Structures are given as structure tokens and as C-alpha cells.
Amino acid sequence: MRKTIIGVMGPGELATETDIKNAYKLGKLIAKEDWILLTGGRNAGVMNAASQGVKEIGGITIGILPSNSDKNVSDAVDIAIITDLGNARNNINVLSSDVIVACGIGLGTISEIALGLKNNKPVILLSEDRESQQLFKRLSSDLTFIAVDIKQTIQLIKDILKTVK
Amino acid sequence: MRKTIIGVMGPGELATETDIKNAYKLGKLIAKEDWILLTGGRNAGVMNAASQGVKEIGGITIGILPSNSDKNVSDAVDIAIITDLGNARNNINVLSSDVIVACGIGLGTISEIALGLKNNKPVILLSEDRESQQLFKRLSSDLTFIAVDIKQTIQLIKDILKTVK
Amino acid sequence: MRKTIIGVMGPGELATETDIKNAYKLGKLIAKEDWILLTGGRNAGVMNAASQGVKEIGGITIGILPSNSDKNVSDAVDIAIITDLGNARNNINVLSSDVIVACGIGLGTISEIALGLKNNKPVILLSEDRESQQLFKRLSSDLTFIAVDIKQTIQLIKDILKTVK
Amino acid sequence: MRKTIIGVMGPGELATETDIKNAYKLGKLIAKEDWILLTGGRNAGVMNAASQGVKEIGGITIGILPSNSDKNVSDAVDIAIITDLGNARNNINVLSSDVIVACGIGLGTISEIALGLKNNKPVILLSEDRESQQLFKRLSSDLTFIAVDIKQTIQLIKDILKTVK
Numbered sequence: 267m268r269k270t271i272i273g274v275m276g277p278g279e280l281a282t283e284t285d286i287k288n289a290y291k292l293g294k295l296i297a298k299e300d301w302i303l304l305t306g307g308r309n310a311g312v313m314n315a316a317s318q319g320v321k322e323i324g325g326i327t328i329g330i331l332p333s334n335s336d337k338n339v340s341d342a343v344d345i346a347i348i349t350d351l352g353n354a355r356n357n358i359n360v361l362s363s364d365v366i367v368a369c370g371i372g373l374g375t376i377s378e379i380a381l382g383l384k385n386n387k388p389v390i391l392l393s394e395d396r397e398s399q400q401l402f403k404r405l406s407s408d409l410t411f412i413a414v415d416i417k418q419t420i421q422l423i424k425d426i427l428k429t430v431k
Numbered sequence: 432m433r434k435t436i437i438g439v440m441g442p443g444e445l446a447t448e449t450d451i452k453n454a455y456k457l458g459k460l461i462a463k464e465d466w467i468l469l470t471g472g473r474n475a476g477v478m479n480a481a482s483q484g485v486k487e488i489g490g491i492t493i494g495i496l497p498s499n500s501d502k503n504v505s506d507a508v509d510i511a512i513i514t515d516l517g518n519a520r521n522n523i524n525v526l527s528s529d530v531i532v533a534c535g536i537g538l539g540t541i542s543e544i545a546l547g548l549k550n551n552k553p554v555i556l557l558s559e560d561r562e563s564q565q566l567f568k569r570l571s572s573d574l575t576f577i578a579v580d581i582k583q584t585i586q587l588i589k590d591i592l593k594t595v596k
Numbered sequence: 597m598r599k600t601i602i603g604v605m606g607p608g609e610l611a612t613e614t615d616i617k618n619a620y621k622l623g624k625l626i627a628k629e630d631w632i633l634l635t636g637g638r639n640a641g642v643m644n645a646a647s648q649g650v651k652e653i654g655g656i657t658i659g660i661l662p663s664n665s666d667k668n669v670s671d672a673v674d675i676a677i678i679t680d681l682g683n684a685r686n687n688i689n690v691l692s693s694d695v696i697v698a699c700g701i702g703l704g705t706i707s708e709i710a711l712g713l714k715n716n717k718p719v720i721l722l723s724e725d726r727e728s729q730q731l732f733k734r735l736s737s738d739l740t741f742i743a744v745d746i747k748q749t750i751q752l753i754k755d756i757l758k759t760v761k
Numbered sequence: 762m763r764k765t766i767i768g769v770m771g772p773g774e775l776a777t778e779t780d781i782k783n784a785y786k787l788g789k790l791i792a793k794e795d796w797i798l799l800t801g802g803r804n805a806g807v808m809n810a811a812s813q814g815v816k817e818i819g820g821i822t823i824g825i826l827p828s829n830s831d832k833n834v835s836d837a838v839d840i841a842i843i844t845d846l847g848n849a850r851n852n853i854n855v856l857s858s859d860v861i862v863a864c865g866i867g868l869g870t871i872s873e874i875a876l877g878l879k880n881n882k883p884v885i886l887l888s889e890d891r892e893s894q895q896l897f898k899r900l901s902s903d904l905t906f907i908a909v910d911i912k913q914t915i916q917l918i919k920d921i922l923k924t925v926k
Binding site: 269336341348358 | 597688
């Protein structure tokens with residue numbers, strides 16, 4: 267039976283300390299809800315921190331890697347999907363997630379938010395970045411959600427899943 | 432010998448009248464410079480208008496289509512690249528362009544701006560959308576250029592090509 | 597920690613009864629070894645039968661879908677990766693598998709065998725098709741393995757995993 | 762107006778002398794017919810030789826590159842489409858071609874023949890490889906054509922274009 271997949275997207279090497287902390291805690295709470303975590307899979311930033319959080323609780327992690335091998339995979343990824351698609355894999359990240367959480371902001375993350383909304387996926391923005399919040403809220407008001415903290419993020423995911431599933 | 436390719440990205444069905452007019456004129460000027468136009472190829476909005484402008488002058492147009500056939504291709508596209516990649520083809524659009532012009536703003540266009548900048552491609556924003564201008568200028572100040580009109584866009588392309596090529 | 601993934605590829609709608617039976621039994625044995633099954637994910641032929649076999653034992657199944665939604669996913673798939681890549685997703689199928697089993701022969705399966713070998717992945721041919729056996733054995737003798745039945749297939753996977761991992 | 766595109770696929774580094782000679786001559790004849798040539802774009806084997814043949818006559822060449830830059834592009838490619846898709850770009854090669862010619866045999870070429878036929882594209886096999894001829898003729902008899910030389914290849918393309926277009 268199809269498992270519920272929560273995608274956590276966010277900066278890699280350029281992630282802030284807050285992004286990393288949020289991602290880690292988010293991973294733990296996602297695992298506690300028995301949802302599966304999907305990230306970009308690399309051993310960096312938000313992808314890695316969220317996956318580490320999940321494994322702390324013993325949950326399951328999927329990593330959708332841009333490369334043609336598992337060389338740079340996070341060691342907290344259970345299931346590595348090797349795409350060799352570069353950044354084109356971002357579209358797979360969002361299509362495969364029931365709900366997308368953008369934890370922090372960066373160029374790759376913005377592409378994922380935009381592709382998610384374009385594919386009619388609900389996207390939760392977990393950051394204090396006002397410009398991106400306003401931009402996406404304006405372009406897709408029904409599917410863009412803004413969360414001030416982890417707790418609200420989890421509550422939003424639950425609310426969204428009730429309507430999506 | 433490698434031809435210079437200018438990518439013109441922009442909304443499809445949701446393009447404004449200004450976007451369409453700009454795209455058409457931009458196509459004409461691109462053809463006059465003997466550059467090749469690359470778009471998303473569909474028979475809609477900015478993609479179609481820019482291609483029509485090029486053909487008015489007799490230039491060459493490439494369309495990178497998201498679908499698995501040429502059913503929705505603009506009739507102003509000379510060379511149809513059929514990708515069957517959906518929105519993942521946006522990454523090909525930007526990688527294949529020497530300079531990218533975002534003519535208007537929409538979710539697909541935002542994904543292309545973000546992917547372009549992430550791939551270290553110069554991107555010219557031709558729109559009056561302040562939020563996206565500020566967001567991308569902040570995230571990638573060296574590669575984000577802002578143009579107030581078609582004339583400045585063409586001048587920016589010329590300046591950029593001198594340094595890129 | 598990275599889980600071992602066994603990819604089972606084979607015809608969809610055109611699968612023979614033997615292909616289906618083999619795929620189902622193979623799925624059961626894969627689950628018994630605690631390996632994760634990866635298939636093309638659709639509700640047809642070898643993909644579906646192998647996934648059903650795994651679920652009979654309570655194992656984990658991944659489906660890499662060609663479409664942009666989960667409309668045609670097998671109900672025996674736990675983790676649906678939605679690629680919207682059409683047949684280009686075949687390359688992901690083989691890159692993400694530690695060992696590939698081609699269960700039966702068809703055009704899609706041939707593309708997967710060829711892409712697997714080109715990406716230096718070990719491929720086991722489980723079919724009586726002499727032409728494809730000879731062709732791939734000639735083009736990639738070290739990575740092409742031929743199995744006469746399910747039991748030998750599992751033994752070959754074990755032997756290969758010892759050298760690959 | 763849509764231009765007719767002929768895809769010439771074949772081995773890169775492993776191309777035989779015969780493959781290279783055939784590809785070069787084929788390129789010249791394709792250009793004489795005013796068709797556009799599409800190849801995998803790299804500076805190797807059949808891709809490069811066919812493109813060189815076209816440029817000898819002054820025709821137009823498209824190269825669909827697997828990499829994320831134009832570093833390994835053949836200098837006979839006019840229009841470089843940079844995909845960053847690795848071997849997944851093979852599906853684009855075949856989808857974008859009105860007729861596909863497999864000039865020689867290798868693993869990548871086999872994946873392209875199989876993907877071409879699966880996508881209902883006509884494929885001409887220009888090689889003396891009996892196994893692949895029999896295999897593909899059996900799996901897709903209506904769309905698989907066998908040519909003994911360049912002249913017959915061109916004649917087959919003409920015949921096929923009459924029915925396809």
C-alpha cells in the first residue's frame with residue numbers, strides 16, 4: 267500500500283544553522299508520524315540533517331540523487347534513487363512527495379517550490395524569507411502555506427493530508 | 432561551429448499582453464542579431480510569440496517540448512526537440528542557452544530562472560515584478576540582470592556574450 | 597544505511613505467463629533475503645507480479661513510474677517515485693539497482709539491459725531468448741549473467757553482491 | 762515550419778572504421794537532401810563522423826549532449842542541446858527524430874533502437890550484426906528496417922518519410 271511521503275527540500279552547502287536545526291527536528295517528527303522522508307539525498311545541508319533526524323527515530327529515508335552514483339549520498343539515506351539527471355531531478359522530488367516542505371531558501375529550493383506548485387502539489391514554506399513567501403503566495407495562494415515553526419509545519423502537513431489523500 | 436543560443440522563457444497560457452508583445456519584439460531582434468532562439472516550444476504565450484517574431488525575420492527557432500509528441504508545438508518552431516520530460520525539461524532549456532531572458536513571471540518561469548542561476552547561467556529579468564527581481568538579485572547578484580525594456584535586453588545580451596564566449 | 601536494491605525489469609502488458617510466474621516467485625525470494633525490490637511500478641506484467649510476490653512476504657517495494665501521477669501504479673508498490681520522464685525513467689531503474697534481473701524480453705526490457713550494462717551494472721537474463729542472450733553476452737561478457745530458473749537467479753544475485761558491495 | 766530531422770545513432774569510442782565511414786557518408790547525403798541531422802553530439806565515433814559529413818556539405822547539425830556543458834561536443838555540431846541527463850538523453854534522441862538510423866552496434870545504440878521502436882519510431886539498422894537484426898525484427902517487424910549500405914539507407918528514409926509525414 268502506498269506510503270505517505272513528505273518531501274523536505276532546502277539548501278545544501280549554503281544551509282544556515284537554523285535550516286539545519288529545523289530540518290533535523292522536522293525529520294524526527296516526520297518519523298514519529300510514520301511518514302517516509304524524501305530528500306535530494308546528498309550528504310549536505312537540509313537533505314542530510316532531515317535524514318539524520320528520521321534515522322534517530324528509526325524511520326525510513328529516500329534520497330533522490332542528482333549524480334550517477336551513490337558517492338555523495340548521505341549516510342542517513344536508506345533508499346538511494348540514482349537519477350543522473352542533475353537538477354532535473356528536482357521535478358521528481360516534488361512529484362513523488364504528498365506534501366513538500368521548503369526548509370530554508372536557495373536557488374535549488376526555489377526551483378522545487380515553483381515546480382511543486384506548478385504540478386499542483388501543496389508546499390509549506392518554513393523560513394522567514396518574506397520575498398519568497400509573498401511571491402509564491404501571490405502566484406499560487408491555495409497551495410502555498412507558510413509555517414513559523416516546526417510544530418506548525420507538522421500540523422499543516424496533517425491538515426493537508428486529510429484533504430489530499 | 433556552435434551557434435549562439437538565446438533562451439526566452441515566460442508564461443504560456445497565463446502570459447499577459449505585455450509579455451506577448453515583448454516576446455514577439457524580442458524574437459525579431461534576436462533574429463536580426465543572427466542568434467538562434469530557444470523556447471519551451473509550445474503553441475502558447477511567450478514561447479509562441481517569441482518564435483513568431485523570429486520567423487517574421489527568417490531566423491531559426493528551437494522548441495524544447497515537454498510532451499512525447501509534437502502535438503502542441505508552435506508552428507513557428509523549426510527544430511522541435513521532443514523530450515517527454517514534463518517540467519524537468521526546464522533544466523535543458525537553461526543549460527542549452529548562452530543567455531536566458533525571463534519575459535514575464537510565472538511558476539514555470541521562476542523554476543527556469545532558479546535553475547539557470549544555479550547552473551551559473553546569466554539570466555535577464557524582463558518584467559516589472561519587484562519581488563522576483565529582489566529575490567534573485569539577492570541570491571545571485573552577479574548573474575541576475577534586470578532590463579526595463581527590449582532595447583536594454585538586447586544590449587545586455589551583447590555585453591554578456593562578450594564575457595561568456 | 598543504504599539498503600540493497602534488486603531491480604526486476606520485464607514486459608508490462610506483453611508479459612508471458614512464464615514471465616509473470618517467474619516475477620512473482622522472484623519477488624517472494626527477494627523479500628525473504630531482505631532485499632528491497634525496485635520495478636517500473638506500473639500495474640502490469642512483470643512489474644506488478646514481482647511487487648505482489650514481495651508483499652506476500654511483507655517486504656518493501658519501490659516503483660519508478662514513467663507518468664506524472666500515481667494513476668497506474670501497482671497496488672503492491674509501497675514507495676512510488678513519480679518521474680514524469682516516460683521511458684527515460686528506465687535509466688533511473690538500472691542506476692538505482694545493485695543488481696538487475698531481466699525477467700522476460702521486450703523492447704523496454706532490452707533498453708534497460710543495454711542501459712544497465714552501459715552503466716557498468718550486473719544484469720541477469722532470466723529468459724530463454726537466445727538472441728538477446730548472445731547479443732548482450734558478446735557486448736558485455738563480464739556483466740551479463742544468464743539464469744535458467746529462479747533458484748539460479750537468487751544464487752547469482754548473492755554471488756554478485758559479494759563482489760559489488 | 763517543422764524541419765525533417767534524421768537521427769543517426771551509433772557507437773562513440775568503440776565505433777569501427779566501417780561505422781565511421783558510413784556515418785560520414787550518411788551525413789553528406791542527409792545534408793544533400795536538406796534534412797537536419799541529430800546525433801548524441803559528442804566528439805567521438807559515429808556522432809562526430811556523421812556531423813562532420815553534414816558540415817562538409819553545409820547542412821545543419823544538432824547534438825543532444827549527455828553532459829552539463831559543451832566540453833565534449835563535436836566541433837561539427839551547430840546546435841548543442843545540453844541535457845545533463847546522462848544516458849537518459851537517449852530517449853530524447855529518438856523522440857526528436859523522424860527516422861532513426863542505427864549505424865553500427867553498441868550498448869548505447871541498442872538502447873536507442875529499443876527506445877525508438879517502443880516509441881513507435883521507424884528505425885533503420887545499418888550494420889551487419891545478424892543478432893540485433895533478428896531480435897528487433899522479431900520484436901517490432903513493421904518499424905524495423907534493414908539496410909545493406911548507405912544508398913539503401915537514404916532510399917528507405919525517403920520511403921518512410923512519405924508515409925510518416
